[in-house]
Amino acid sequence: MNAEIIAVGSELLTIGRMDTNSLYLTGELNNIGVEVVAKSVVGDDRDRLAEAIRGALSRSQILILTGGLGPTEDDVTREATAQALDRKMVFHAEIAELLEQRFARMKRKMAEINKRQAFVIEGADVLPNDRGTAPGQWVEDSGAVAMLLPGPPHELKAMFERQCLPRLERIVPKLAIRTLFLRVTGMTESDLDQTISPVYRKYTNPATTILAANGDLQVHLRSRCATAEEADALLAEVGGPIEAVLGDRIYSRGGEPLESVVGGLLRAAHATVSVAESCTGGMLGERFTTVPGSSDYFVGGFITYTNEMKTELLGVDPQILGQFGAVSRETAEAMAAGARRRTNSTYSVAITGEAGPNASSAAAPVGLVFVAVADGEKISTVQRQFLGDRTRIRTFTTQMALDILRRRLLRAALPNAM
Amino acid sequence: MNAEIIAVGSELLTIGRMDTNSLYLTGELNNIGVEVVAKSVVGDDRDRLAEAIRGALSRSQILILTGGLGPTEDDVTREATAQALDRKMVFHAEIAELLEQRFARMKRKMAEINKRQAFVIEGADVLPNDRGTAPGQWVEDSGAVAMLLPGPPHELKAMFERQCLPRLERIVPKLAIRTLFLRVTGMTESDLDQTISPVYRKYTNPATTILAANGDLQVHLRSRCATAEEADALLAEVGGPIEAVLGDRIYSRGGEPLESVVGGLLRAAHATVSVAESCTGGMLGERFTTVPGSSDYFVGGFITYTNEMKTELLGVDPQILGQFGAVSRETAEAMAAGARRRTNSTYSVAITGEAGPNASSAAAPVGLVFVAVADGEKISTVQRQFLGDRTRIRTFTTQMALDILRRRLLRAALPNAM
Numbered sequence: 001m002n003a004e005i006i007a008v009g010s011e012l013l014t015i016g017r018m019d020t021n022s023l024y025l026t027g028e029l030n031n032i033g034v035e036v037v038a039k040s041v042v043g044d045d046r047d048r049l050a051e052a053i054r055g056a057l058s059r060s061q062i063l064i065l066t067g068g069l070g071p072t073e074d075d076v077t078r079e080a081t082a083q084a085l086d087r088k089m090v091f092h093a094e095i096a097e098l099l100e101q102r103f104a105r106m107k108r109k110m111a112e113i114n115k116r117q118a119f120v121i122e123g124a125d126v127l128p129n130d131r132g133t134a135p136g137q138w139v140e141d142s143g144a145v146a147m148l149l150p151g152p153p154h155e156l157k158a159m160f161e162r163q164c165l166p167r168l169e170r171i172v173p174k175l176a177i178r179t180l181f182l183r184v185t186g187m188t189e190s191d192l193d194q195t196i197s198p199v200y201r202k203y204t205n206p207a208t209t210i211l212a213a214n215g216d217l218q219v220h221l222r223s224r225c226a227t228a229e230e231a232d233a234l235l236a237e238v239g240g241p242i243e244a245v246l247g248d249r250i251y252s253r254g255g256e257p258l259e260s261v262v263g264g265l266l267r268a269a270h271a272t273v274s275v276a277e278s279c280t281g282g283m284l285g286e287r288f289t290t291v292p293g294s295s296d297y298f299v300g301g302f303i304t305y306t307n308e309m310k311t312e313l314l315g316v317d318p319q320i321l322g323q324f325g326a327v328s329r330e331t332a333e334a335m336a337a338g339a340r341r342r343t344n345s346t347y348s349v350a351i352t353g354e355a356g357p358n359a360s361s362a363a364a365p366v367g368l369v370f371v372a373v374a375d376g377e378k379i380s381t382v383q384r385q386f387l388g389d390r391t392r393i394r395t396f397t398t399q400m401a402l403d404i405l406r407r408r409l410l411r412a413a414l415p416n417a418m
Numbered sequence: 419m420n421a422e423i424i425a426v427g428s429e430l431l432t433i434g435r436m437d438t439n440s441l442y443l444t445g446e447l448n449n450i451g452v453e454v455v456a457k458s459v460v461g462d463d464r465d466r467l468a469e470a471i472r473g474a475l476s477r478s479q480i481l482i483l484t485g486g487l488g489p490t491e492d493d494v495t496r497e498a499t500a501q502a503l504d505r506k507m508v509f510h511a512e513i514a515e516l517l518e519q520r521f522a523r524m525k526r527k528m529a530e531i532n533k534r535q536a537f538v539i540e541g542a543d544v545l546p547n548d549r550g551t552a553p554g555q556w557v558e559d560s561g562a563v564a565m566l567l568p569g570p571p572h573e574l575k576a577m578f579e580r581q582c583l584p585r586l587e588r589i590v591p592k593l594a595i596r597t598l599f600l601r602v603t604g605m606t607e608s609d610l611d612q613t614i615s616p617v618y619r620k621y622t623n624p625a626t627t628i629l630a631a632n633g634d635l636q637v638h639l640r641s642r643c644a645t646a647e648e649a650d651a652l653l654a655e656v657g658g659p660i661e662a663v664l665g666d667r668i669y670s671r672g673g674e675p676l677e678s679v680v681g682g683l684l685r686a687a688h689a690t691v692s693v694a695e696s697c698t699g700g701m702l703g704e705r706f707t708t709v710p711g712s713s714d715y716f717v718g719g720f721i722t723y724t725n726e727m728k729t730e731l732l733g734v735d736p737q738i739l740g741q742f743g744a745v746s747r748e749t750a751e752a753m754a755a756g757a758r759r760r761t762n763s764t765y766s767v768a769i770t771g772e773a774g775p776n777a778s779s780a781a782a783p784v785g786l787v788f789v790a791v792a793d794g795e796k797i798s799t800v801q802r803q804f805l806g807d808r809t810r811i812r813t814f815t816t817q818m819a820l821d822i823l824r825r826r827l828l829r830a831a832l833p834n835a836m
Contacts, residue, residue: 011629013454014638015445018436027433036431038466040458048456048477055473059466072611073619074628106803111612131806133608152631154807211434220433275700275721281707282693282700285721289699292775292808300727302720303693303703309718309761343727357710390710 001172002037003029004056008068008077009151010043021066021149021156028160032168033175033224034062044068049080057084057144062168067151069134071114077148078119078137085141087122091115095126095135102133124148127163131155138167145171178231180206180221180239183252185403192217192246199241206238214392215399216258219246251406258402259287259294265409266297271346273405275301276314276339278326278352279369284398299345304335314338327354327364329372329381336374347408348374349401355393367393371401373408380408419590420455421447422474426486426495427569428461439484439567439574446578450586451593451642452480462486467498475502475562480586482578485569487552489532495566496537496555503559505540509533513544513553520551542566545581549573556585563589593642596649598624598657601670602635603821610635610664617659624656632810633817634676637664669824676820677705677712683827684715689764691823693719694732694757696744696770697787702816717763722753732756745772745782747790747799754792765826766792767819773808785811789819791826798826 005026007019019041026036037060042049049068056063068077082089095118103110117134120126127136127147132155137148147164149156184192189212196219200208206223221239225231243250252261266273275284281303288298302313307326310316316334324330335350353369354360367386372379382404386393423444425437437459444454455478460467467486474481486495500507514536521528535552538544545554545565550573555566565582567574602610607630614637618626624641639657643649661668669679684691693702699721706716720731725744728734734752742748753768771787772778785804790797800822804811 010625011627011638013444013457014627015441015448017629018438018441020436023433023436026431030433037463038458038460038470039431040456042456045455051473051477052456055469059469071608072615072628102805106805111608113612114608131810154810209432209434277700277703279707280704281712281716282695282703282719282721285695285700285723286698286704289697289721289723290809294699295723295778298699298723300721300723300731301700302731303700303707303718305703305707305713305716305718313718313720313760342731390708 001034001062002060003034003062003064004060005036005039005064005066006049006052006056007039007041007066007151008044008049008080009041010045010074012041012067013043019066021151021153024153024157025064025066025160027220028165029062030222031177031179032165032172033177034168034172044074044076046076046080046083049076050083053081053084053146057141057146061144063144063146065146065148066156069117069136069148069150071111071116071133075116078121081137081139081146081148082121085121085139085146087139089119090122092118092120092126095120098128099133121148127159129155129159131158136163138164175224176226176228176231178206178223178228178235180219180235181253181255182219182243182246182250183255183258184217184219184246184249185215185251185258185399186249187217189217192219195245196242199245200238203234203238206235208238215396248407248410251403257290258399258406260291262402262406262409263288263291263294263297265406265413266347269346269409269412271409272297272299273347273349274299274339274343274345276335276348276350277301277303278305278310278335279355280351280353280394280398281305283394284349284351284401287398287402299343301343301348302335302339310335314342325361325363327352327361327368327370329370329383332370332372332381333374333379336372336379340374340376346375347405349405350374351397351401353393353397355390355397357390369393369397369400371397371404373401373404375408380404419452419480420478421452421480421482422478423454423457423482423484424467424470424474425457425459425484425569426462426467427459428492430459430485431461437484439569439571442571442575443482443484443578446583447480448595450583450590451595452586452590462492462494464494464498464501467494468501471499471502471564475559475564479562481562481564482582483564483566484574487535487554487566487568489529489534489551493534496534496539499555499557499564499566500539503539503557503564505557507537508540510536510538510544513538516546517551545577547573547577549576554581556582593644594646594649596624596641596646596653598637598639598653599671599673600637600661600664600668601673601676602637602664602667603633603669603676603817604667605635607635610637613663614660617663618656621652621656624653626656633814666825666828669821675708676817676824678709680820680824680827681706681709681712681715683824683831684765687764687827687830689827690715690717691765691767692717692757692761692763694753694766694768695719695721696723696728696753697773698769698771698812698816699723701812702767702769702819705816705820717761719761719766720753720757728753732760743779743781745770745779745786745788747788747801750788750790750799751792751797754790754797758792758794764793765823767823768792769815769819771811771815773811773815775808787811787815787818789815789822791819791822793826798822
């Protein structure tokens with residue numbers, strides 16, 4: 001079975017924006033054995049969109065439309081789909097009521113224009129949206145299905161996962177599909193590919209994909225066979241050697257993010273952590289607390305952006321700052337020790353570095369960072385030189401900091417550690 | 419004049435890859451007054467691609483195809499275009515010879531298969547490629563033009579700039595283009611639209627686009643006229659009333675992000691700021707320090723994720739926490755006051771809230787947040803109830819916190835403030 005994806009919105013045709021929902025949807029569709037054969041972006045033009053919808057439904061059995069479900073006149077996906085299918089639009093009073101209740105919960109009066117979101121294509125199923133105002137729609141027509149999903153990724157993902165996937169699984173022919181999803185850090189994309197391509201290169205099934213973003217790497221393997229046994233066997237044949245060669249550079253199997261893996265290790269060790277951040281300005285704390293329930297192990301910390309704050313809040317000796325500079329091993333270690341002392345956490349992670357774009361002193365080039373991890377017994381520090389812009393340097397630094405703590409926790413958990 | 423872009427290649431339909439050439443091409447086309455009205459990605463399937471080409475040329479005067487010009491059987495752009503235009507392919511011996519010379523310069527023998535790249539659509543102009551083996555093609559047909567360009571960005575850019583732009587400028591009517599770009603916060607997308615649509619609705623020129631992401635709103639206006647004077651006048655006619663009605667909800671003209679605007683106001687006021695973050699875990703500090711040079715005004719702060727840390731690091735009275743709870747106006751105010759006292763910054767911004775997914779106490783529902791801003795004289799606190807998931811609640815909260823500080827700084831800068 002084939003699918004097409006149409007992202008709707010004139011803003012997605014400007015230089016500043018891209019449709020990225022289609023990447024998520026492609027992954028989910030591939031997982032149930034559906035191939036994406038075309039995708040497109042169409043502006044807020046009803047006739048043009050209707051034509052694109054007609055074309056897609058004449059070629060493919062599954063069409064996903066994203067965006068254009070808002071309340072404004074620019075939002076034409078509902079009307080364009082009705083036009084393409086030659087169906088009427090029906091007002092659903094119960095949707096209008098839910099919308100009004102949602103606004104009431106926010107203590108606001110619903111604008112009249114929001115009622116446009118209560119119109120449903122004749123014969124379509126309504127897909128409730130618990131994360132936003134735009135309900136989705138599921139319309140079947142002549143053996144094909146069109147799904148109308150909201151554009152904001154967090155709304156789209158929840159709706160697709162909870163409401164579209166179960167419906168799709170009923171109509172998509174069963175193929176046994178097995179996936180292996182490894183998350184890897186601490187190496188570059190080309191190192192990763194060079195390390196594992198001798199293993200996967202000979203196979204088209206399973207299909208192997210490598211993704212890289214912000215120092216985080218993903219390896220996806222997908223085998224598709226007539227039987228589960230065959231799919232399992234093929235996946236093991238390729239995935240086993242890949243896992244062996246990567247070792248502990250694999251930090252999760254199944255998609256758990258690094259923050260969450262580290263949190264799990266802290267929780268298992270009954271340990272707590274605090275942070276002391278200079279150039280990352282709070283990004284490491286932000287990442288720790290992305291995880292629900294992180295208050296079990298994350299206590300808090302310090303953002304010490306200036307030298308004065310490093311001294312005042314963390315007790316870093318001004319002599320250390322004067323002699324070695326703010327971006328130095330000595331300062332990182334003093335920051336980690338200070339944060340641990342003042343929060344009484346089991347571990348403390350300190351970051352200091354030069355995120356750019358301009359170096360503030362000749363001693364610390366842009367991209368030079370130090371990450372120190374302290375516990376009650378010792379402080380270990382890693383120095384790295386990153387390349388790229390401010391965002392890249394800060395993101396790679398927090399990634400490295402989380403990975404250093406992960407390895408430290410893994411070693412501490414070994415029976416013969418120390 | 420309208421354009422469409424088709425990126426060709428099955429690899430662009432996987433989860434790991436995106437077509438980014440279209441962003442470059444969109445910028446270049448907009449610069450000469452051409453709108454991109456649709457873009458799509460089609461896999462290596464000749465019939466499907468031919469159909470997409472026919473469709474695009476029936477709607478738009480300009481079609482740019484990128485990729486699929488290589489020597490292998492997967493490379494179907496040439497054949498698909500010929501099929502769509504119902505034209506023959508012609509072998510150009512002089513192209514084959516250039517290809518052979520190119521291989522000879524690399525001291526390699528050309529594979530027979532590379533001769534496929536010497537086939538040209540009947541009546542097309544050949545666009546030489548000095549950065550790769552795939553020549554491009556320029557085909558005019560029934561008042562429309564199709565350009566076949568190579569996929570690698572550095573080859574595509576050179577070919578488009580040197581060979582397509584001069585040709586396009588001969589056929590595209592000269593237009594003067596003027597743009598207005600407003601960034602707005604503190605209202606919802608539908609409120610924004612309701613507020614300004616009475617102004618812009620009557621006009622298709624300038625074109626008005628509203629974008630919304632994470633509580634941040636953008637309004638883009640673009641006028642296109644025969645003369646610069648007319649384009650300026652039209653833009654003022656629509657943009658002026660929009661600016662007037664939005665007032666200080668506009669935080670920047672020209673794209674400067676909120677963090678940077680707030681930073682500019684702090685710098686102008688010779689003021690400093692610190693943060694005290696609970697549920698946002700460092701995200702506010704992270705946003706302040708996204709801006710290069712933010713150490714001029716951002717000193718640092720505290721991440722106090724637990725009650726103990728609020729007391730230890732910020733001096734929040736345990737009685738306040740006990741009586742009102744961590745998520746309360748009283749706690750927010752005590753956090754702001756404590757952070758200001760301990761950092762000696764001009765302003766301190768404190769955030770406490772329940773980011774979910776589960777409420778830790780009945781008193782604070784998920785999404786309830788308090789933001790307090792303290793200076794030496796007073797503390798003002800705003801309470802809000804956000805909806806959505808953890809990421810949305812945290813992002814909207816930091817957006818609101820930055821906006822509260824922005825408004826406070828604007829008021830303080832007025833001559834008769836206080």
